[in-house]
Amino acid sequence: MWPPPSNSADKMVPVTRLVAVAIDKDRGSQIALKWATDNLLIKGQTVILVHVRLKQSGSGSPMSSPWPNHASEAGDEIGDDPQLKELFLPLRVLCTRKDIQRHEVVLDETDVTKALIDFTRANAIDMLVLGATNKGNIFRFKAKDVPASILKNAPDFCTVYVIHKGKISTTRAASRPPPSSQLRNQILLQASIKYNNTVEQNSLQSTTSTRSSFSANSRPGSEPSPRSSRLSDAAFKSPFTSRRGPNGRAYDISPPDTDISFVSSRRSVDVFPTFADSFDSGPTPPRLSGISDLDYQGFDSWNLGRKSVDVLSPIDFTASPENDKGFAPQNMDDVETEMRRLKQELKQTMDMYSTACKEALTAREKAKELQRWKLEEQRRLEEARITEETALALAEKEKAKSKAALEHAEAAQRIAELESQKRITAEMKALKETEEKGRAIQADCRYRxxxxxxxxxxxxxxxxxxxxxxxxxxxxxxxxxxxxxxxxxxxxxxxxxxxxxxxxxxxxxxxxxxxxxxxxxxxxxxxxxxxxxxMSNGSLEDRLYQHGKTPPLSWQHRFRIVAEIGTSLLFLHQTKPEPLVHRDLKPANILLDRNFVSKISDVGLARLVPPSVADTVTQYRMTSTAGTFCYIDPEYQQTGMLGVKSDIYSLGIIFLQVLTAKPAMGLSHHVARAIVQGTFADMLDPSVPDWPYEEALSLAKISLRCAELRRKDRPDLGKDVLPELNKLRDLAEDSYSVPYSRHSPSPSQVSISKEDLSYNTSSTSSMGR
Missing domain, CATH: 3.30.200.20 (Phosphorylase Kinase; domain 1)
Known part of the structure; x- marks a missing residue:
């Protein structure tokens, strides 16, 4: 198996600064980025690549961007724009080679300097790197003072570097730490998470490598291979060292200075891409790819002979003239055989490493599961303890409540006994008071x-x-x-x-x-x-229509009767403590005594209304209407809203009937039209030949006001109507020249003749209405 490679992540420290590189189409951008990766960035750190795309003044950009200065994350946009793709491609290759993460940003602005400064300020950039051309300008922008402007106007928390030909041309250091920003927090958080994962993976990788080496060398029934024994050697000599060239010098393959890291599953590196091809035209050499999130470190560049060779480039066996002369064809078979064996060992090693990693992950998952089970058990025990304590506290509380309830029950029983005695006493007293009240009511009865x-x-x-x-x-x-x-x-x-x-x-x-x-x-x-x-003279209705062939009422009696009706109605409306509304006022309910004095009767439908309602809006809500159709207030009939002005409408209709002796149906409309047309005299009762026209017209007009459909248009009885009625009564009393006894029985007549009795029989039938 291969020796443990040098792990560059061991040298990593948490990233705490944010580096941005301004890029453009010329080579200065690549030089600036390479300088930043060599001097400012470490492996795994994120660099922000900022490109300013100029736009015309006053013309809107086709893109909408989330940055304050019209910036956009350039991932999807670069894939659509060939120019941006061509611009970012070599920079991406450079970052990938250096194992540097990148964050690409495209700014659409008309002013390059302002765009870079605003972006730096908005995102709290620690370091801004600018590449200069041979002419000393940044990216060959039109503005000749871009470097000076950025060095002068950049935020005081940002350090600015101007790179020319791989060296620092100009710099300006920061004077205070940067503030917080959304982009800064996002990138630093990702870097911190990656750092923690890398530390954990390195620890796991070292453990599994040791385990894999031990298991490979101690497999029962197998001899340690020459390759395995040579791997334990500190000098890491390959089997090639046993071969010697024609010059008698062995091929020395030592551990490399550089390594190939397998960062993610999307990246794979061919081991010996050209070395194997030089010696074997058979199957393609194995490819190693990243497993999970672990980075395989290894396969450093080797020293072949006394030269250092990268595994990604072909191994040159003709490095010197001596090698060209001494590398015999018979050694090629040995090299090929050794390479195949090494490939097989490498495959077995990687399989064992993969198995160890999987076992480690499984063990870690089991440990986590045990930890979760332990925490769950602790939580259950804590819940059980809390439940027990709660139950005990609840039992104590219930015990206290039971004791208090018993005491309260005893006190309630004593109180109930006292209340019972008081109730008996109160009942006896109430019964006695009721009897006394009944006797008082009998003694104070207002009618017989x-x-x-x-x-x-x-x-x-x-x-x-x-x-x-x-x-x-x-x-x-x-x-x-x-x-x-x-x-x-x-x-x-x-x-x-x-x-x-x-x-x-x-x-x-x-x-x-x-x-x-x-x-x-x-x-x-x-x-x-x-x-x-x-009431010997019956109702006003009978006398107006001359039922029983009775003589007609004179205009003097009519004026006096209307004044008396208004006076008695005002008396009802002014009763205390609450006003009284008749609700069924009509000529049939106005009776005449033997002296033709009118009196209102049949108050069975009268209702009391609150005084506040009667004095202000004169409305009171009732559940249902009552009265005679032609005399009912229209608003009261429609809405059920009762008030003292409901009687004013009935009073107006009665007054019109007194003047015309006509039915109430549509009477107000006919009288109003006659007044307008000047034919009011034809509407007066023809049985009275000597009507005072002006006074009758005045009474008709005030009657029409009383019969208005809306209550708010009707006059006040005490303030507007009654003064006019009193004037008419005074006129009637002044104009009495001949006693009415010439046309009717004498008011002083005490006995009732047989003829009068028959008249009264038909005229008093309205008392029950």
Whole structure:
């Protein structure tokens, strides 16, 4: 086997500096790179080859690059560009021969000096090497001051060398250490990793070489070959030393001064490429290639005779005239035989070396696996210990919680007993307070409670002759209670929401008193009976349409009635603590007494709204709408948003009906068109011949404002509408010249004639609506 070669990696040190060489098309670039590899770089170190490709000013480069100064890593680009490939090829060969790693960069700039300085500054280059031509300029660039500019403007952390004919022409030393950069960190990290791998491989290689030598020489049943015995000799004499030339001088083949390193699996070197060919035309000599990441060191150049010969060049056996004369043909057979034997031994040695390497790698993997298993076992033991400690701590905590829970349960039991005693006492006290409250309510009742027997006797057990009307709520009967004419409204059993309307009406009418609100005399809550004062002139609807052939209302009564309706409605809207919205205001729910005083009735659908809502936006959300179709606020009907101005819309429609005595359907549209066309006089009720036109027109206009579709366009009842209505009432009172008794029964009439009774029977049917 071959002697252990000199390992150049033993002399390697970690790379801590970054070297860049500026290159161009002339020979100065190769000279500069060769000088750098001989003086600045060591084997395995990375050198940056920087080429500046000039471009026209103002024209964009076709390449986009990741460098700050438009640099690009030139790997793929050089393969596409023949000029760049031709430029970098000899430099690559030189780096490969010197075992130097390279990093190729192409800069596209218009200014060479600026490009090199910016690249040096951006990537924290330690040393920049420039090659000079015979004329003293760098790369024959157009700018004559490129060397001086770079020496003057280069960063202070970069050392600059200008090389001319293989020697330093000019230099400038750095004044501070370089900063950090992405490229610098990347290259230094790769160099550090390679250095560590090389140290590890050298250690492994020395171990396996010793093992291979021992196993080859101690193989049982075999004699050590002459070649093996000669390998142990310090002088490393080959079998050629036993041969002598014609001059009597032996061929001395000594260990070489240079070596061939098999760096990677992609590189292979032929052993004896021309030596074997000179003596053997048979099979091609074996080729050695790198295995894994290990570098095979060896096959140094030999000394043939007294001359040093590289194995990569043919061995010259005609080095002297003596050799030419003494090298007999019979010795050629011996040389050929010796070479074949050496080849066979070399092959066996390399096979054993490869096997040893594989065994070493396998042993290392097993050691790593054992180490991982050991660490895993330690981790499991640590986890088990931690789990045990956690379980113990949890048990202690649960024990403490159990003790605290027992104490808490005992305290809770004592508290529960005390609470039970307090609850019994509170229940007894509440029961007593309820009884007292019930007695107080009975004593403070705002209306009289009638028994069903009293109502049945007064209505002759709800006889049909006593029935004066029928509504959605139920039938209405006329009777006498406490020697007073009354109207009794009876809740129908199957009436929808009848009980809620009954309670609502009782609650509202029992709490309010107003001269223009129907007076609630009493009720029978158990059977849903309401007792009202009797309104002898029926509803406003009956009088406007002259049901029962009653005489028409004069314009004085109409102006007074609209003022009274506005006053009573404002009273509802100003109730405390919350405003009250009627929701079903219409002529059928406005009743007239014997003096034609109007009173609002049927407040069963009324709703309370929050005062803040009524005072500000006058809107309140309800779940469903209620009321009569033509009188319902359109916005309330569409959105369910209820407010006090919902009643203002109904009030406007009623006022238009008072003026025209026409149905409510589309009435506002007809009146507005008549006013625009100047035919408003034709819209007035023809049964009243002496209408004051201006006042009627004023009332119609304010009624149309009240009947606007949008609430925000409707006027305020107290500020805008009621002052106008009061003016109309004052006009009506001033214009009374003939008592109304000439056209209707006397207001002071106490008894009711048979004819009036028949009229009232048909006119009061609206009380249940």
């Amino acid at each position: 409670k009638y028994t069903i027997e009293e109502i049945e006797l007064s209505t002759e057990y709800f006889a049909q002759s006593r029935k004066i009307g029928e509504g959605g709520y139920g039938p209405v009967y006329k009777c006498n209670l406490d020697h007073t004419p009354c109207a009794v409204k009876v809740l129908r059993p199957d009436a929808t929401h009848g009980r809620s309307q009954f309670n609502q009406e009782v609650e509202i009418l029992s709490c309010i008193r107003h001269p223009n609100m129907v007076l609630l005399l009493g009720a029978c809550p158990e059977y849903g009976c309401l007792v009202y004062e009797y």
